[in-house]
Amino acid sequence: MKPASFDYLRPATVADALAALAAGGDDARVIAGGQSLMPMLNMRLVQPRLLIDLGRLEELRSLRAEDGWLTVGAAVTQAEVLARPTLAREVPLLAAALPWVGHVQTRNRGTLCGSVAHADPSAETPLCLVASGGEVVLRNAKRRRTVPAADFFLGPLTTVKAADEIVESVRFPLARPGSGHAFREVSMRHGDFAITACAATVDGERASLAVGGVADRPTLRSWPLTAGGLPPDLDDALNAFAWDLGGDDDQHATARYRRDLVRRIGRTVLEEALSCRR
Amino acid sequence: MPPLTSRPPTTPVLAAETRHAVSVVLNGTPRTGHAHPRLLLSDFLRHELGAHGTRVGCEHGVCGACTVRLDGVAVRACLTLAVQADGRRIDTVEGLAAANQGRMTALQEAFRRHHALQCGFCTAGILMSLTDYLGRNPKPTEEELRDMLSGHLCRCTGYAGIVRAVMDVTGQAGGVPARGPAEGGHV
Ligand SMILES: Cc1cc2nc3c(=O)[nH]c(=O)nc-3n(C[C@H](O)[C@H](O)[C@H](O)COP(=O)(O)OP(=O)(O)OC[C@H]3O[C@@H](n4cnc5c(N)ncnc54)[C@H](O)[C@@H]3O)c2cc1C
Ligand code: FES
Ligand code: FES
Numbered sequence: 001m002k003p004a005s006f007d008y009l010r011p012a013t014v015a016d017a018l019a020a021l022a023a024g025g026d027d028a029r030v031i032a033g034g035q036s037l038m039p040m041l042n043m044r045l046v047q048p049r050l051l052i053d054l055g056r057l058e059e060l061r062s063l064r065a066e067d068g069w070l071t072v073g074a075a076v077t078q079a080e081v082l083a084r085p086t087l088a089r090e091v092p093l094l095a096a097a098l099p100w101v102g103h104v105q106t107r108n109r110g111t112l113c114g115s116v117a118h119a120d121p122s123a124e125t126p127l128c129l130v131a132s133g134g135e136v137v138l139r140n141a142k143r144r145r146t147v148p149a150a151d152f153f154l155g156p157l158t159t160v161k162a163a164d165e166i167v168e169s170v171r172f173p174l175a176r177p178g179s180g181h182a183f184r185e186v187s188m189r190h191g192d193f194a195i196t197a198c199a200a201t202v203d204g205e206r207a208s209l210a211v212g213g214v215a216d217r218p219t220l221r222s223w224p225l226t227a228g229g230l231p232p233d234l235d236d237a238l239n240a241f242a243w244d245l246g247g248d249d250d251q252h253a254t255a256r257y258r259r260d261l262v263r264r265i266g267r268t269v270l271e272e273a274l275s276c277r278r
Numbered sequence: 279m280p281p282l283t284s285r286p287p288t289t290p291v292l293a294a295e296t297r298h299a300v301s302v303v304l305n306g307t308p309r310t311g312h313a314h315p316r317l318l319l320s321d322f323l324r325h326e327l328g329a330h331g332t333r334v335g336c337e338h339g340v341c342g343a344c345t346v347r348l349d350g351v352a353v354r355a356c357l358t359l360a361v362q363a364d365g366r367r368i369d370t371v372e373g374l375a376a377a378n379q380g381r382m383t384a385l386q387e388a389f390r391r392h393h394a395l396q397c398g399f400c401t402a403g404i405l406m407s408l409t410d411y412l413g414r415n416p417k418p419t420e421e422e423l424r425d426m427l428s429g430h431l432c433r434c435t436g437y438a439g440i441v442r443a444v445m446d447v448t449g450q451a452g453g454v455p456a457r458g459p460a461e462g463g464h465v
Contacts, residue, residue: 007294049294103426104426
């Protein structure tokens with residue numbers, strides 16, 4: 001399994017990368033960590049004429065918490081974010097979910113922005129971005145725009161990102177004081193893609209649950225708290241959510257099993273998030 | 279955020295049909311070979327530089343056989359292009375003993391003592407992951423270690439010998455005796 005031929009560009013600046021991407025049109029692709037794209041190239045599922053490498057651009061290496069957001073640039077790896085000592089306080093969902101993204105060896109190269117751009121429906125990073133109310137910063141040669149995560153994903157491997165845009169960074173809101181967060185997933189083996197993944201957030205007023213691996217994109221639903229606790233009709237609410245998510249049978253699990261996981265793990269993570277509010 | 283600037287690309291594109299010089303520091307020694315942009319680092323190491331210690335299994339990132347250290351960090355060589363490694367340090371299994379006066383390292387010796395390999399196909403990759411990992415986490419718990427090993431497929435050992443070898447070499451052998459020569463087995 002070897003990739004088909006392509007030209008390779010290691011741009012000196014983001015501007016160079018964007019100009020090449022605009023000129024290359026549909027024949028050009030950016031590569032970040034390569035942990036999803038290289039398998040697709042090796043299997044010749046994609047055959048771009050030009051590969052533009054974002055991986056070593058200093059401009060895309062920002063990783064900082066300010067003004068209420070954790071901003072992660074396109075060249076920052078999953079391992080680098082996971083190694084951030086303050087991550088569990090800043091974005092607890094990411095701290096809980098990133099260890100489930102592949103393996104140590106793939107996290108050493110894979111990026112958060114690459115995972116968001118790739119938009120696998122069961123991927124953990126898009127799920128956390130949707131669950132936390134994050135944003136995607138897109139940039140082409142002419143302008144920059146910011147899209148809420150809830151509007152970014154359209155379906156499997158499909159987003160609102162235009163062909164001439166890159167994901168310059170993703171932004172996660174810093175966890176608010178008094179909020180609680182919990183993440184769980186079920187997969188065939190640790191490091192495999194999730195069959196179903198659930199991320200819950202509970203703050204002073206609302207409980208919300210985001211689910212990956214069932215619908216064609218990560219999906220969020222929230223409910224008001226009742227007397228400071230989870231809604232009394234939570235089982236019904238989760239059941240309705242599970243049916244709305246739908247899901248498909250595949251080689252790993254049936255749609256019915258996936259809905260069952262939503263009902264069960266959904267409740268578990270909501271209870272965990274409620275009880276770990278700080 | 280950095281300012282938006284619009285400039286034409288200034289860096290040269292490496293053409294698909296040309297073999298480009300790729301210089302790396304392989305196990306401490308500067309080496310140069312040539313690669314089409316599409317050449318995988320795993321193939322560059324084996325076919326261009328003759329470093330056959332690195333194994334190739336699945337070529338889509340799943341098995342871990344091809345794991346090498348790129349600037350010290352364990353990565354899949356089959357998910358890295360040779361041209362991406364230009365100017366960088368690569369460490370492969372050949373370098374372990376070479377940097378240890380030609381003798382196997384303590385980790386390699388522990389693998390031998392504990393029967394942490396049978397066919398050996400997975401071993402080079404696991405050793406390169408471990409040398410990176412143990413540098414950052416010198417005394418992993420068994421759970422942490424098994425999590426790290428989940429990035430490698432071994433079809434022979436069932437991982438038990440590998441876990442024992444690492445627990446031994448990190449001074450945590452407690453209650454997991456070596457099997458093999460100490461019990462009169464064959465080396
Ligand atoms: C063995 C293995 C197990 C894995 N398990 C999981 C898992 O459990 N969960 C999970 O979520 N992922 C998993 N992955 C995928 C991996 O985590 C990838 O890192 C991630 O999906 C993509 O990030 P990347 O930086 O590697 O992107 P790349 O592979 O470089 O790119 C992926 C796609 O996104 C595009 N792209 C990348 N960056 C940008 C950008 N900044 N702007 C615009 N487009 C961009 C590329 O053109 C390409 O189409 C696994 C991978 C492997 C090899
Ligand atoms: S050959 Fe690279 S991971 Fe299997
Ligand atoms: S020793 Fe044979 S695959 Fe691991």
